Amino acid sequence: xxxxxxxLIVLTVSICGITWAGLRYSHEAPSLADSTSNIGKSQNGPxxxxxxMASPGSNGAPPSAPVVTSPTxxxxxxxxxPAPLTADSIGKVQPVRADxxxxxxxxxxxxxxxxxxxxxxxxxATPFDMDGFNANPEAYAKTYxxxxxxxxxxxTAAPAPNVPVLTSLTPVQLxxxxxxxxxxxxxxxxxxxxxxxxxxxxxxxxxxxAITVVADSHGVGSVSYVAGPGTVDLVKVQAGSPLSSGHLxxxxxxxxxxxxxxxxxx
Numbered sequence: 001x002x003x004x005x006x007x008l009i010v011l012t013v014s015i016c017g018i019t020w021a022g023l024r025y026s027h028e029a030p031s032l033a034d035s036t037s038n039i040g041k042s043q044n045g046p047x048x049x050x051x052x053m054a055s056p057g058s059n060g061a062p063p064s065a066p067v068v069t070s071p072t073x074x075x076x077x078x079x080x081x082p083a084p085l086t087a088d089s090i091g092k093v094q095p096v097r098a099d100x101x102x103x104x105x106x107x108x109x110x111x112x113x114x115x116x117x118x119x120x121x122x123x124x125a126t127p128f129d130m131d132g133f134n135a136n137p138e139a140y141a142k143t144y145x146x147x148x149x150x151x152x153x154x155x156t157a158a159p160a161p162n163v164p165v166l167t168s169l170t171p172v173q174l175x176x177x178x179x180x181x182x183x184x185x186x187x188x189x190x191x192x193x194x195x196x197x198x199x200x201x202x203x204x205x206x207x208x209x210a211i212t213v214v215a216d217s218h219g220v221g222s223v224s225y226v227a228g229p230g231t232v233d234l235v236k237v238q239a240g241s242p243l244s245s246g247h248l249x250x251x252x253x254x255x256x257x258x259x260x261x262x263x264x265x266x
Contacts, residue, residue, distance in 0.1 A: 091229025093201065093230035100206075101207065103148050103208060117149050118148055126149060148211065157242060157244055164189060168186050172250045177256070179226070183223070193212055194212070194221040203225070236251060
């Protein structure tokens with residue numbers, strides 16, 4: 001047989017052997033997808049999530065509960081979970097006396113007369129008189145603030161180069177307890193007015209859920225807020241000014257107070 005035929009046969013056999021070995025390896029070896037899907041899996045069970053995966057060198061068991069050492073030197077287990085909120089622990093919303101102040105008396109009269117602009121966010125408030133304010137800012141603002149109309153928070157100025165944006169001077173994310181007083185401060189124009197309202201419970205310094213205040217010579221207006229019995233969880237407070245553009249929205253997280261039961265109405 002010629003040498004060239006022998007060489008061709010040898011090359012053919014070699015190529016067949018290499019092809020067979022490659023096919024066998026690709027059949028037995030895991031693919032990239034299989035490899036990534038097996039990360040975190042044990043040989044005899046499902047994959048462990050990062051929350052339950054043991055630290056290196058441990059026996060694979062989830063971490064045990066922390067041990068707390070008391071001041072006396074004794075060790076105790078984890079602290080008990082907080083008791084669930086109940087009607088007794090939350091308390092009851094307190095009624096407002098009509099004779100508390102001039103504004104509570106105004107609202108009591110509005111209830112009898114069905115004057116919705118003093119009672120509802122859905123009723124349009126009396127328009128702000130810009131000419132009257134420009135003529136005598138302090139006097140007009142004082143008279144304006146004596147009234148209570150919840151939907152005033154929506155009466156804001158249109159954005160313009162010469163119109164300031166209503167700015168909060170306190171954080172808009174706050175935490176408090178039912179019996180704690182917190183203060184909210186915002187800036188508008190000097191001697192301007194800022195209206196505040198909440199529909200989630202709690203009252204301002206006028207014992208109502210809506211109030212308008214007069215800003216000082218620096219344009220800063222402030223209110224005090226107390227959640228009181230019956231008000232827990234997330235409370236939203238809005239603020240707006242007819243002399244500034246934009247709204248402010250405060251998120252106040254209220255937790256129950258130990259005094260709620262004592263101060264609730266039987």
